[in-house]
Amino acid sequence: MPEVRHVSPRNGDVLVLVGTMKGSFIFRSGRSREKWEIGGPYFAGCPVYAMTLDSRAGRQRLWAGAMSWAWGASTSFSDDFGETWSDPETSKVKFPESSGGELKQIWQITPGRDSEPDTIYCGVEPAALFVSRDAGATWSLVEGLWNHEHRPRWMPGAGGLCLHTILLDPSDEKKMRIAISAAGMYVTDDGGATWRPSNKGVRAEFLPDKYPEFGQCVHKVVQSPTAPERMYLQNHWGLYRSDDWGESWSDVANGVPSDFGFAMAVHPEDPDTAWIVPLESDGFRCTPEGKLRVYRTRDGAGSWKPMTRGLPQKGALETVLRDSLAVDPLDPVGVYFGTRSGKLFGSSDEGKSWELMADGLPPIVSVRAAVVSKPRRKAK
């Protein structure tokens, strides 16, 4: 196994968490985001689709979902920025035997609201939602979604039947949304007991009925932290915006070379600013014309502009997957994305210019960015 390096973050440092098909890495920098120190690989040999930093309640806890080809998928956490990781037996996401489910992959780990600092959500394949109410010590299956009457009619996309997106209503602990490929978005108003589809206006190009109640192949949905009723959705064909918590969607593919793609990120403060990386088509999932272009909107997707300074514009047949684009909370915002060819790019000026942060990594499948903050109280 490769030698593992570690980073030593200080308060205020920026972390970029990178999951690849053969392990995960931690990139650390000061607030200038000019020089990056690299830690890892962690979980060497294992695909890591999900990583996050839980900074609530005084924690600085890294979470990762790793999948061993032989021994299965599991979650682990680290309270020392990767130097040590919890044993998979410590925090077990596992289907109850009576459910008939078998865990294949951890797709998303999402800390709960600030008002529920010990709650964490986990989206998995096969499409299901798990919740922990004790900071990850124990997990339980959200039965209301698993037993949904639509579930037998959900179909897997190329990545499997996965629950890849979890969006919380910050002011109401009973309300949240999830997205599944290919089932679409679902919303609960009662804390997960019941779920209803939320796909009005979203196209399903691959079905005879182009606007079904459910069955859309939603690739990613993002939600503005400051105006949470504002969401953007990258579909399997189709780019959408909602101003009513996802209850209805409008097509906003204004000036993009393709409305096919996976990755999306929204500005931490400005709900009118978002980033995407269009791909040519579902038949050729590469950047159009061999140009690696991040598109940014500043007007709520009324228009999109290519951001290319520092990105290859010749022969760049790249693929950026659904969780491989992320932003940090600084001003100006840092934007980061990884490619399936193992390149990691970063921008410290909201996409105006880009630097190659790393090349030659294994295929990148997830990128998350965070700022290390000083603990306010002792972690549980």
Add this chain to the structure above:
Amino acid sequence: MLFVIPEPLRDLAGSRGEVRVDGNAKSLADALALFWGSCPGVRDRILTEKGEVRPHVNIFVDGESIRFAAGLATPVHARSEIVILPALSGG
């Protein structure tokens, strides 16, 4: 019965490479049930939630892969050697 544990799972088996299990077992399933008694953490790495052997895990009973025998119903005896290995996959 002697269980031979692969390196990645030894932390879950008290850092042991071999675990001897005594008791009445007629099949591999019986033997594994005894084995979980001393090494419970290994179970979920070997079996799925449905109780099936994970597709990329190989188990050999006295040198024979259980895939070519009777799976979890493969007969065992008191002196059986049960070897657990990851399959040729991953990376």
